[in-house]
Amino acid sequence: MKLTLKIWRQNGPEEKGEMVDYQVSDISEDMSFLEMIDVLNEGIIDGSIDDKGNYGPVAFDHDCREGICGMCSMYINGEAHGPGRGVTTCQLHMREFNDGETIYIEPWRSKAFPIVKDLVTDRSSFDRIMQAGGYVSVNTSGNTQDGNAIPIPKENADWAFDAATCIGCGACVASCKNSSAMLFVSAKVTQLSLLPQGDVERNRRVKNMVKQMDEEGFGNCTNTGACEVECPKGISLKNIARMNQEYLKASFTTE
Amino acid sequence: MSLNSRIPEGPLDKKWQNHKNNIKLVNPANKRNIDVIVVGTGLAGASAAASLAEMGYNVKSFCFQDSPRRAHSIAAQGGINAAKNYQNDGDSVYRLFYDTVKGGDYRSREANVYRLAEVSTNIIDQCVAQGVPFARDYGGLLDNRSFGGVQVSRTFYAKGQTGQQLLLGAYSALSRQISKGKVKLYNRHEMMEVVKVDGKARGIIAKNLVTGEIERHGGHAVVLASGGYGNVFFLSTNAMGSNGSAAWKAHRKGAHFANPCYTQIHPTCIPVSGDYQSKLTLMSESLRNDGRIWVPKKKEDAEAVRKGTLKPTEIAEENRDYYLERRYPSFGNLVPRDVASRAAKERCDAGFGVNKTGEAVFLDFSSAIERYGNEEANVQGIDNPSKAKIKDLGEKVVEAKYGNLFQMYEKITGDNPYYTPMKIYPAVHYTMGGIWVDYNLMTSVPGLYAAGEANFSDHGANRLGASALMQGLADGYFVLPYTIGDYLADDIRTGAIDTNTKEFEEAEKEVKERIDKLINNNGKYSVDQFHKRLGKIMWNKCGMARNAEGLKEAIKEIRELREEFWKDVKVPGKADQYNPELDKAGRVADFLELGELMCVDALNREESAGGHFREEYQTEEGEAKRDDDNYRYVAAWEYTGEPSEAKLHKEELIFDNIELKTRSYK
Amino acid sequence: MSGFLNRSLVKKYWMAATGLFLCLFLVGHVSGNLQLLIPGYEGKLQFNEYAVFMTTNPAVKVLSYVTYFSILFHVIDGILLTRANKKARPQGYVYNKPQRNSIWSSRNMGILGTIILVFIVFHMQDFWYEYKFGEIPYMVSEQGHPITKSGEVVVDGVINSESAKVMKNGEVAGLAMKDLHEEVMEAFQVPWIVIVYVISMIAIAFHLWHGFSSAFQSIGINHDKYTPIIKKAGYAFAVVIPLLFAIIPVIIYLK
Numbered sequence A: 001m002k003l004t005l006k007i008w009r010q011n012g013p014e015e016k017g018e019m020v021d022y023q024v025s026d027i028s029e030d031m032s033f034l035e036m037i038d039v040l041n042e043g044i045i046d047g048s049i050d051d052k053g054n055y056g057p058v059a060f061d062h063d064c065r066e067g068i069c070g071m072c073s074m075y076i077n078g079e080a081h082g083p084g085r086g087v088t089t090c091q092l093h094m095r096e097f098n099d100g101e102t103i104y105i106e107p108w109r110s111k112a113f114p115i116v117k118d119l120v121t122d123r124s125s126f127d128r129i130m131q132a133g134g135y136v137s138v139n140t141s142g143n144t145q146d147g148n149a150i151p152i153p154k155e156n157a158d159w160a161f162d163a164a165t166c167i168g169c170g171a172c173v174a175s176c177k178n179s180s181a182m183l184f185v186s187a188k189v190t191q192l193s194l195l196p197q198g199d200v201e202r203n204r205r206v207k208n209m210v211k212q213m214d215e216e217g218f219g220n221c222t223n224t225g226a227c228e229v230e231c232p233k234g235i236s237l238k239n240i241a242r243m244n245q246e247y248l249k250a251s252f253t254t255e
Numbered sequence B: 001m002s003l004n005s006r007i008p009e010g011p012l013d014k015k016w017q018n019h020k021n022n023i024k025l026v027n028p029a030n031k032r033n034i035d036v037i038v039v040g041t042g043l044a045g046a047s048a049a050a051s052l053a054e055m056g057y058n059v060k061s062f063c064f065q066d067s068p069r070r071a072h073s074i075a076a077q078g079g080i081n082a083a084k085n086y087q088n089d090g091d092s093v094y095r096l097f098y099d100t101v102k103g104g105d106y107r108s109r110e111a112n113v114y115r116l117a118e119v120s121t122n123i124i125d126q127c128v129a130q131g132v133p134f135a136r137d138y139g140g141l142l143d144n145r146s147f148g149g150v151q152v153s154r155t156f157y158a159k160g161q162t163g164q165q166l167l168l169g170a171y172s173a174l175s176r177q178i179s180k181g182k183v184k185l186y187n188r189h190e191m192m193e194v195v196k197v198d199g200k201a202r203g204i205i206a207k208n209l210v211t212g213e214i215e216r217h218g219g220h221a222v223v224l225a226s227g228g229y230g231n232v233f234f235l236s237t238n239a240m241g242s243n244g245s246a247a248w249k250a251h252r253k254g255a256h257f258a259n260p261c262y263t264q265i266h267p268t269c270i271p272v273s274g275d276y277q278s279k280l281t282l283m284s285e286s287l288r289n290d291g292r293i294w295v296p297k298k299k300e301d302a303e304a305v306r307k308g309t310l311k312p313t314e315i316a317e318e319n320r321d322y323y324l325e326r327r328y329p330s331f332g333n334l335v336p337r338d339v340a341s342r343a344a345k346e347r348c349d350a351g352f353g354v355n356k357t358g359e360a361v362f363l364d365f366s367s368a369i370e371r372y373g374n375e376e377a378n379v380q381g382i383d384n385p386s387k388a389k390i391k392d393l394g395e396k397v398v399e400a401k402y403g404n405l406f407q408m409y410e411k412i413t414g415d416n417p418y419y420t421p422m423k424i425y426p427a428v429h430y431t432m433g434g435i436w437v438d439y440n441l442m443t444s445v446p447g448l449y450a451a452g453e454a455n456f457s458d459h460g461a462n463r464l465g466a467s468a469l470m471q472g473l474a475d476g477y478f479v480l481p482y483t484i485g486d487y488l489a490d491d492i493r494t495g496a497i498d499t500n501t502k503e504f505e506e507a508e509k510e511v512k513e514r515i516d517k518l519i520n521n522n523g524k525y526s527v528d529q530f531h532k533r534l535g536k537i538m539w540n541k542c543g544m545a546r547n548a549e550g551l552k553e554a555i556k557e558i559r560e561l562r563e564e565f566w567k568d569v570k571v572p573g574k575a576d577q578y579n580p581e582l583d584k585a586g587r588v589a590d591f592l593e594l595g596e597l598m599c600v601d602a603l604n605r606e607e608s609a610g611g612h613f614r615e616e617y618q619t620e621e622g623e624a625k626r627d628d629d630n631y632r633y634v635a636a637w638e639y640t641g642e643p644s645e646a647k648l649h650k651e652e653l654i655f656d657n658i659e660l661k662t663r664s665y666k
Numbered sequence C: 001m002s003g004f005l006n007r008s009l010v011k012k013y014w015m016a017a018t019g020l021f022l023c024l025f026l027v028g029h030v031s032g033n034l035q036l037l038i039p040g041y042e043g044k045l046q047f048n049e050y051a052v053f054m055t056t057n058p059a060v061k062v063l064s065y066v067t068y069f070s071i072l073f074h075v076i077d078g079i080l081l082t083r084a085n086k087k088a089r090p091q092g093y094v095y096n097k098p099q100r101n102s103i104w105s106s107r108n109m110g111i112l113g114t115i116i117l118v119f120i121v122f123h124m125q126d127f128w129y130e131y132k133f134g135e136i137p138y139m140v141s142e143q144g145h146p147i148t149k150s151g152e153v154v155v156d157g158v159i160n161s162e163s164a165k166v167m168k169n170g171e172v173a174g175l176a177m178k179d180l181h182e183e184v185m186e187a188f189q190v191p192w193i194v195i196v197y198v199i200s201m202i203a204i205a206f207h208l209w210h211g212f213s214s215a216f217q218s219i220g221i222n223h224d225k226y227t228p229i230i231k232k233a234g235y236a237f238a239v240v241i242p243l244l245f246a247i248i249p250v251i252i253y254l255k
Helices: A033-046 A124-131 A154-164 A171-175 A182-194 A202-215 A226-230 A238-253 B012-022 B043-055 B093-103 B110-130 B162-179 B245-252 B285-289 B299-307 B323-327 B337-352 B366-379 B387-413 B468-491 B502-519 B527-541 B548-568 B580-604 C008-037 C040-056 C058-087 C109-133 C180-187 C191-218 C227-254
Strands: A003-009 A018-024 A102-106 A115-117 B035-039 B058-062 B183-186 B189-197 B200-208 B214-218 B221-224 B263-269 B292-296 B361-364 B422-431 B448-450 B633-638 B647-652 C158-160 C165-168 C171-175
Touching: A018 A033, A033 B527, A124 A182, A124 A202, A124 B162, A154 A182, A154 B162, A171 A182, A171 A226, A182 A202, A182 A226, A182 A238, A202 A238, A202 C008, A238 C008, A238 C191, B012 B110, B035 B043, B035 B200, B043 B058, B043 B162, B043 B183, B043 B468, B058 B162, B058 B189, B093 B110, B110 B162, B110 B468, B162 B183, B162 B468, B189 B214, B189 B245, B189 B502, B189 B580, B200 B221, B200 B502, B214 B502, B221 B245, B221 B468, B245 B448, B245 B580, B263 B285, B263 B337, B285 B387, B292 B299, B292 B323, B292 B337, B299 B337, B323 B337, B337 B361, B337 B422, B366 B387, B502 B580, B527 B548, B527 B580, B548 B580, B580 B633, C008 C040, C008 C058, C008 C191, C008 C227, C040 C058, C040 C109, C040 C180, C058 C109, C109 C180, C109 C191, C191 C227
Parallel strands: A003 A102, B035 B058, B035 B221, B058 B183, B221 B448
Antiparallel strands: A003 A018, B189 B200, B200 B214, B263 B422, B292 B361, B361 B422, B633 B647, C158 C165, C165 C171
């Protein structure tokens, strides 16, 4: 396969960026998208691919390359993680593309995710939201009660699990026309609100997490549903509704 | 320096309790004056950092990823073991201990493993309390499943994402402490050097990966929870960033490296498809509960399959060789990982491999689909169901159990495993070896600790499935926070560690010089090219099977490759900017030394045990042959300047509670 | 007001609450309008009586203020949301394919809302303002006698054009009923007015297509069992109500 890549290049957070064209050839259908970028970077390093603008190899976040760490984050052909459904960029394979195709690759775009370099963004705003309340306040001890002391209805446990599968990649924010982080935040709020262990702090949690979310500069949810479609883990909009409910209750029942 | 493992006196089941009772404590007011550095935020690192902070220490937590939640523990699929005996199948702390020691081919420390089994139950309780959504049954109680190498159901799980859920639990505990200001997080930071003052670990030199800045961080103790070194093979199931550098730096500063040759090769991974491949993907061990592994019986069939002229589904039942069931009738497809991996290699080496490269075997679900289909038809009261109906029903059951794995397989390979058997092949997955630690998890450098996969302690020569998560969390939540006090109790009057000393200055200088050397090298070849070549040497000569001749060659080749690397590596960009190529170069430089030490260790160990299989030492049936008389020890290597010249220290392994037997799964 | 709107989620609640109320209002409005289709004098009388009722009944008055408030709040809140959302992504994508993950109307509620707002202003000016303050013919019975607001036919009564009072024998028999029906009939003879109405109703249809079910999501109602029903009801509502509104001017024009 031969491809034309149009990739966003930007040297640093304050620098101006631009789209730069690259030609890659000998791309196998069995390659993952990131392996294709590896080929490009090898070419840039060994000089076989023209390094226009002297940007050097393309910087991109990636780590586990099996779709679970949430590090990879490319906006490919107008979609977060590209055209595949239920996959992260690292699981996207080149058989999804055609020979001769032009592929646009951009970083996540959001005020709350400033660009570090090229396709790498700073998503520590997500960490700060978690720090605002995405936990159960329990210390480590050998004496917490037995794991089976409180039975949890299977439906709740399953829903909590589904919500908890969020990998924090930020595709929801990237896809949302408002750069809203509601899907991400609601997944954690929902998970913990469904479990008896998380019940005690539920009001405080939802209020603090939403407050932090707003302060980070994410947009508002307008229920377009784009996040759910693009989410590589299929986190459901139901979680957002659940968070809306939680917050409403918390607003009425607490200071 | 002799090795003192500091195993407490007393009977096995009282050791840990006695030790905890007698350990020195640091009072809460004094803890506030003590700083602890934790490198890594995986299960061991995040749980240790959170627990230490809860106790009152000031913690600095480092990870090279953009967030602590990305650590590669997140990718663990199957589950976590605990001796809860919820299933009433006769499980107990002793059994878990026994299985782990046996599974590790009698190359682990009894006292450590027993403690691991003891605290395993606390881990489950702790995680449930944190809101980890384990799988539950309809009664609302925790569910269990079974893993390779054991005969009870003690594995707790959260679908195929147990590692993720546990890590997020630890991450949430860590986040809570960060919000309280008890943990200061340094993300996108890499540890570059351990700083020793008066023989004690007193801090680290770290690099801010975004700005390239070199920073000094002081602490009264340093905990390395930096994971394993499987990426020395280039292709492994590890994350791209997983590296052995922190451990290697510690080794160079005096921490002994134990059993580096023990590498776990996981039998069920998606095979390599081409040279561009950057990583291998694991298919959970749980698949072996229902999948049957086979290759064609006839060579001509295998050849035809490789050429693509014969489909696996066209091969008749009697022409298939279910070699695990044939060789190991009692455990069948559920033999431990090392055994399953070697058996696959044996068949492929004999010419029965089934993909283009000849390095793949089939993992077939058709009989499971049929079996479940029939069961389901019975349940639904369908008389004389058609074959298509049975297949349909069976597929639904299999989908419910393994749907996400099947989907993942299809995405990566483009084949639909419901119709055609999966192709799998072993791949490097975990390293049992690591930094030598005593019972307190302290390395041979005072004040320097190692936890999780980074240390060598609990798995011997082979790790059982679902035990890595257990060990990481045991170390981080329940062992290290107590044992570290024993050391820190003497530090209550030390005061803050001054980083403006010559020790820090020297360490920083060394780091900078090395970076400058790499960046100004102006060579011809990219870092990856060297890494790939190293991986090939390691895989071919220090992989699933090793022999003396190959290992000697490997040592020579690695040394040459290392020289070539320093002469000819090309690192683009600058040092004072975000430069992943530079970071990679530093890690590969360390792998080029570590790989050599692995071969040295493998050459030294003239026996076969667990993940270490020496071709010279096998039974007539091709099973591993241990030599308990001469090699019942931990090989701890001391750095002396060159990996090949490392000095061997032996820690004798004493088995008072378990009788050493030949491991048999037949 | 900042107390009501300080959190993204609260903005959503207001959007949903006012939106749902306006949906109710639309039902009332369209059922009133449908009286325009009743033929002959009967219809005319009924419609004009209805107009009197709508402008004089105290309960209706209260409701109308709630309606004005809802519209106003919906608009202000919408503007605040849109502004915040724009800020959340200062730099957009070079290449974007939102149509792959969300429907057009969900992404263009602001534009649709603006069209609707312009229409409401035009519509209020056209009928409500005219009816209240403009010059409108008075309703007369079939025999040509004036009718008071209370519906009484004043035989041989005379309407005082200054005070709009119906005078009979020098005495005031009541206020004259305005013939809004006639006004409407006349307006809808003008092709461009009919077109403006139809287009605006299409805008409302698209607005509702997303807005109806979205409001439920915003207040936290998302349930596997009920949400599919709410969605279908929303689509039906979005089609039927604007269609009913739109066919009235068309029928009148064609008559």
